[in-house]
Amino acid sequence: xxxxxxxxxxxxxxxxxxxxxxxxxxxxxxxxxxxxxxxxxxxxxxxxxxxxxxxxxxxxxxxxxxxxxxxxxxxxxxxxxxxxxxxxxxxxxxxxxxxxxxxxxxxxxxxxxxxxxxxxxxxxxxxxxxxxxxxxxxxxxxxxxxxxxxxxxxxxxxxxxxxxxxxxxxxxxxxxxxxxxxxxxxxxxxxxxxxxxxxxxxxxxxxxxxxxxxxxxxxxxxxxxxxxxxxxxxxxxxxxxxxxxxxxxxxxxxxxxxxxx
Numbered sequence: 227x228x229x230x231x232x233x234x235x236x237x238x239x240x241x242x243x244x245x246x247x248x249x250x251x252x253x254x255x256x257x258x259x260x261x262x263x264x265x266x267x268x269x270x271x272x273x274x275x276x277x278x279x280x281x282x283x284x285x286x287x288x289x290x291x292x293x294x295x296x297x298x299x300x301x302x303x304x305x306x307x308x309x310x311x312x313x314x315x316x317x318x319x320x321x322x323x324x325x326x327x328x329x330x331x332x333x334x335x336x337x338x339x340x341x342x343x344x345x346x347x348x349x350x351x352x353x354x355x356x357x358x359x360x361x362x363x364x365x366x367x368x369x370x371x372x373x374x375x376x377x378x379x380x381x382x383x384x385x386x387x388x389x390x391x392x393x394x395x396x397x398x399x400x401x402x403x404x405x406x407x408x409x410x411x412x413x414x415x416x417x418x419x420x421x422x423x424x425x426x427x428x429x430x431x432x433x434x435x436x437x438x439x440x441x442x443x444x445x446x447x448x449x450x451x452x453x454x455x456x457x458x459x460x461x462x463x464x465x466x467x468x469x470x471x472x473x474x475x476x477x478x479x480x481x482x483x484x485x486x487x
Contacts, residue, residue, distance in 0.1 A: 263342075263354045264289070264335050280354045288335045291362060292328055292485070300460055301326035301485050315487060319426075321460045323452070323467035323478045327369060328485030329355070329362045332456055336484045340455050343391040343483075352391040355455070355483040356398030362481075363403060363451075369479055371451035374400040375411040377466055378437075382417060395483065396453035405451070412452075412466055413440050426459045433465040439473040446474030451481055458486040 260269040264285030281289060295304045300316035330336040343352040363369045376396035384390060393409045400407035415438050421429050439445070452466045463480040470478050 263351050264339065280357070285335060289330070289358075291330055291358070293365075296328070298325060301328035301457065301480070301482065302487060303331065303485075316460065319460060320464070321467075322464045322471060323460075323480045325369075326457055326460065326463065326480040326482065326485075327362060327366060328457060328482050329359050330484050332458075332484035332486040340391075340484050343394075343455060344387065346386070346388045348391065349389045349394055352389070352394035352455075353398050355391070356395035356453075357402065359395060359453070359481055359483060360399045360402035363399065369451065369481070370449060371403075371405060371477075371479060372448045373406040373408055373411075373445075374403070374451045374453060375408050375466075375470075376453040377462055378409070378412050378414060380414050380417050391455045392453045395455065399451075399453060399481065408443070410440055411443055411445070411450075412437050412469060414438075421458070421462060429459050429461040430464075433461050435465075435468075437465050437469040439469055443473070445470065448475050449477040449479075450475045451479050454480065454482045456484050456486055457482040 260271070260279065261267065262269055262282040262285055263280050265282060267282045269279045269282060292301070292303055296302060297304055297313035297316060299321060300313060300319075302313055302315040304313065332340065339351055339355060342348045343355055374396050376390065376392035379387070379390035379393070390409075396409060397407055415436050418432050418436050421432065424432055450470050452463060452470065454463055454466075457463060457480065460480075463482070467475075467478040467480070
């Protein structure tokens with residue numbers, strides 16, 4: 227069901243950031259030989275007119291996507307169900323998004339890719355994760371949305387990292403799916419501590435009521451896809467879903483590069 231007419235409004239502005247980001251990646255591809263995003267090994271030149279390779283044969287073989295049955299709520303592979311059939315990973319943990327789709331499990335190569343994407347030089351890796359996410363979403367019949375957004379990065383952290391991996395992923399994902407992308411839809415009300423440094427209980431407390439919808443947006447009746455790099459407790463994506471639902475979104479789907487188990 228499409229949102230009611232007149233309720234979904236995105237502030238239009240020139241898409242200069244995606245343009246310059248694509249230009250920068252293109253220049254890097256010309257100046258530097260292509261390397262595997264997983265191990266850094268040199269890659270052969272792509273066929274004429276074809277897309278460049280991003281992973282060597284070894285890493286491509288290791289890069290297992292979650293393709294089988296997964297928890298309908300948190301996206302975890304359903305290899306460890308409880309006796310009652312419910313997921314052991316999100317049982318008892320309230321999550322305000324409708325559904326989560328994880329591309330891979332946060333282990334081995336997937337863990338290295340997510341961590342590499344967080345580095346100041348990791349924009350290309352984040353873009354590769356976005357393309358992998360687009361492949362998974364395109365293969366799922368349940369992931370319908372009217373627009374794509376991402377978990378924002380606080381400006382202090384961005385000064386050190388220079389890019390926000392979920393934003394890079396979301397921009398690539400939205401372009402592949404042909405959906406509007408609005409990276410500025412959500413904003414932090416306050417600075418928060420790094421989730422990786424906290425316990426499960428403290429992670430939820432850390433982000434509680436910490437996100438808000440920016441002024442100037444109307445998303446009543448919209449179906450929103452929110453992108454993040456990793457889902458562990460689901461606290462951050464759940465807080466994003468709370469802010470989006472409070473603004474009138476009727477469905478929120480979380481798309482993450484990796485699910486931590």
